[in-house]
Amino acid sequence: MKAKIFITLKEGVLDPQGKAIAQSLNNLGFTGINDVRQGRLIEIEIDKDNKPSAFKEIDQMCQKLLANTVIENYKIEIT
Amino acid sequence: MKAKIFITLKEGVLDPQGKAIAQSLNNLGFTGINDVRQGRLIEIEIDKDNKPSAFKEIDQMCQKLLANTVIENYKIEIT
Numbered sequence: 001m002k003a004k005i006f007i008t009l010k011e012g013v014l015d016p017q018g019k020a021i022a023q024s025l026n027n028l029g030f031t032g033i034n035d036v037r038q039g040r041l042i043e044i045e046i047d048k049d050n051k052p053s054a055f056k057e058i059d060q061m062c063q064k065l066l067a068n069t070v071i072e073n074y075k076i077e078i079t
Numbered sequence: 080m081k082a083k084i085f086i087t088l089k090e091g092v093l094d095p096q097g098k099a100i101a102q103s104l105n106n107l108g109f110t111g112i113n114d115v116r117q118g119r120l121i122e123i124e125i126d127k128d129n130k131p132s133a134f135k136e137i138d139q140m141c142q143k144l145l146a147n148t149v150i151e152n153y154k155i156e157i158t
Contacts (some may be wrong), residue, residue, distance in 0.1 A: 006120055021121065030136065032126030041085055041118040042100065047111030057109065063091055065103055 001048050005066060006075045008039035011072045027029050042066055051078050080126050082137050085154045087118035091113060092150045121145055137139050 002035050015037050022036040044061075048054035058076050067074040094116050101115040106127050123140075127133035137153050145155040 006121065008122070016123075021145070025140055028140075028143055030140060033123060035119060035122075035124040039120040041087065041120045041124065042097075042154045043114075043116040043118065045113040045115075047113060061104055061107075061109060064107055066100070075123070 002079050003044045005042040005078045007067050009073050041052050080125055080133050081158050082123045084121040084144050084154045086151050
């Protein structure tokens with residue numbers, strides 16, 4: 001079973017990396033860029049029989065290791 | 080207009096960060112993890128009137144700055 005985890009910074013949390021990307025894009029001549037935010041995408045291949053139990057396990061992984069829930073949101077997508 | 084860019088390492092490219100995550104998850108007691116790959120997620124808010132032109136511009140951004148097309152794939156999603 002394959003899962004994708006999308007980890008993004010919460011609204012209001014400063015994202016200097018995103019700002020740097022926006023600035024670089026501006027310098028390259030791209031216009032009309034209002035905001036850039038950088039997050040992470042983690043793909044996990046896991047041996048589980050059913051989606052609900054895989055989802056629960058991956059949610060635990062996010063809470064314990066993958067995401068910093070103080071400043072980050074995460075979304076799990078299982079395919 | 081908002082766009083999400085999913086940047087992942089190409090198949091076959093070593094991902095030491097992913098391996099480290101897999102190892103850490105194992106150490107935490109999670110079992111059945113076959114593979115972990117870490118990628119990036121970039122969210123861009125851009126002033127464009129229509130989707131095709133936004134897509135084209137963001138594709139250019141990926142080629143020129145956001146992705147390293149030698150080792151990375153990218154997927155653009157516009158909402």
